[in-house]
Amino acid sequence: MTDVTAMTATQIAGLVATGAASAVEVTQAHLDRIAAVDGRVNAFLHVDTEGALAAARDVDARRAAGEELGPLAGVPVAVKDVLTTKGVPTTVGSKILEGWRPPYDSTIVQRLRAAGTVMLGKTNMDEFAMGSSTEYSAYGPSRNPWDTDRIPGGSGGGSAAALAAYEAPLAIGSDTGGSIRQPGAVTGTVGAKPTYGGTSRYGLVAFSSSLDTPGPCARTVLDAALLHAAIGGHDPRDSTSIPAPVPDVVAAAKLGATGDLSGVRLGIVTEFGGEGAEPGVTAAFNEAVDTLTKLGAEIVEISCPHFRYALPAYYLIAPSECSSNLARFDGVRFGLRTGDDGNRSLEEVMSLTREAGFGPEVKRRIMLGTYALSSGYYDAYYGQAQKVRTLITRDFTAAFERVDALISPTTPFVAFPLGARTSDPYQMYLADLFTIPSNLYGGPGISVPCGLSEGLPVGLQVMAPTLADDRMYRVAAALESAVGTLTPPTM
Structure with a gap:
């Protein structure tokens, strides 16, 4: 049998459908691949x-x-360890949930099972999805298959690395500030954040409830669209779920693959031009813009003046919500319990459990968020950040009156070496500079490979209006049809 691990999900599905390969054969091939390479990748x-x-x-x-x-x-599909899976460990990359086996499946996992996909396992991630490199996982960092001394992005670096290492043809991630798109960009894969509320958060261990969005990861745009269609749609168990059908993202991806963008207007965000993207990233992006023009797209400059405040606003809103959501991890109901020797108070046990269970980045964000929500500071910090969020939403609304979608580099730099930014949180946070605005707005965004810089992948981001997820797939598929997919060095 041909090496199915090198095939796309669409090709594999065709083999299984025609009987040219059994699902068991396909699954075993991927399990064998994981056994062969994951010791070096830790996906x-x-x-x-x-x-x-x-x-x-x-x-x-x-x-x-x-x-x-x-x-x-x-x-086969790999699932980020932020989604509950019945009877299968769900740790969220944290020691505080080590060994926890949930009694129920998340809606996303239920839909994966209903679609007949085969779940291979749970992928590595920054603890509680707080990070941009997967170095904050309590179980060691994942590594980029393009260069195993470099990061695969975060927080969903495990899902992206699994794809790039050919350990899985499909994966699920979650995107709070760029955690699907940024790993996609630095591993040369495709990562899509659906419209907020377009995919269910039921069973997603919450980081920031108004931002968290599960979504598809793949090696091609069409594969991502097929996975998006399988997991999307209204869920009455999620109060933020949108009671609307999923746009026909599969048809949009197929249309885009024809390479015709005639009549499509794309906006380049002026404010992203001076944000310090590496020269190689800028060069690859500019070449991609030229390609989109040749495909028929009209390119215009769009000013979104409040995007410059997205990063600081995000780092008030997300930590504030995380400080509330993570209060449930107290060592009493589930997960880790430390210091309960019969001589300590409940408060002491909670404190010792959290000290032992939470890593440094999670503690940092809990403290930031608790301060921002504290009496006397709420209006000055969290309240003010929400006002900025409204202004960013207005920027998007105004932009989409002039263009069909916005484009930008996905991240300002290519994959950096492991350990290069862990001592400087701000430099780490800059990885999500271009992706955060879409999360604050709630609209969809996708990262698609657009070239190489220094031999490492560069991603182009397409941002679309809310509930217009199909637009981003069309543009991404058109670019992919022109520049092709990226293949990492053989592992």
Whole structure:
């Protein structure tokens, strides 16, 4: 059998559908690949070998019985360890949940199972999704398959690294400030953040409730669109879920793949021009803009004056919400419990548990958020940041009256060496400079490879209006059709 690990999800699904390969064969090939390379990548925190093979056997049995299955049936998928999986460890990259096996599946996982995909396991991430490099995982950093001395992005670096290392053809991430798109950019893969509320947060361990958005990761735009269609849609168990159908993202990706962007107006954000992107990133982006023009797109400059305040606003809003959400991890109900020797008060046990269970970045953000929400400071910090968020939303609204979508580099720099930014939180936070505005607005964004700088991948970001996720897929697929996909060095 041809090496299925090198194939796209669409190609694998075709093999399984025609009987040219069984789901079990496909799954075993990916499990073998994980066993061969993940010691160098550390993309997975848990590999569910038995569960994956059981799911694959079920797909094969249903196919043999003549049951009509979905377009991704039999395709393996890796799931970021922020989504609950029944009976399978869910740690969120933290010691405070080490060994926790949830009693229920998140909606995203339920929909993956219903679609006939085969869950390989749970991927590594920055603890509680707080980070841009996966170096804040309590279980060691993931590594970039392009250069294993470099970061694969974050917080969902494990999902992106699994794709780039050909350990999985599909993966699920979550994007609070860029945690799907930025890893996609630095690993040469595709990462899409759907419209906020377009994918369910039920069973997603919360970091920042008004920002967290689960979404698809893949090696091609069409694969990402197929995964988006499988997991998206209204969920009554999520109070922020939008009661609207998922835009036809698959049709949009197929349309874009024809390479025709005639009549499409794309805006380049003026304020992103002076934000210190590396020269190689700027050069790759400019070449991609030239390519989009040749495909028929009209390029215009768009001013979004309040985007410059997105980073500081985000680092007040997100920590404030995390300080509230993480209060539930107290050593009483589930997870780690430290210091309970019968001689300490409940408050002492909570304190010792949190001291032992939370890592330094999580503690930093909890303290920032608690301060911003404290009496006498709420209006000056959290309240003011929310006002900035409103102004950023108005910038997007005004921009989309003139253009169909906005484009920018996904991140200002290529993958940096492990350890290069951990001592300077601000330099780490800059990784999400271009992605954060979409989270504050709630609109969709996608990162698609657009070239190389210093032999490392560069991503182009497409940002679209809320509920217009199909627009970003069309533009991304058109660019992909012209520049191709990226293949990392052989591992």
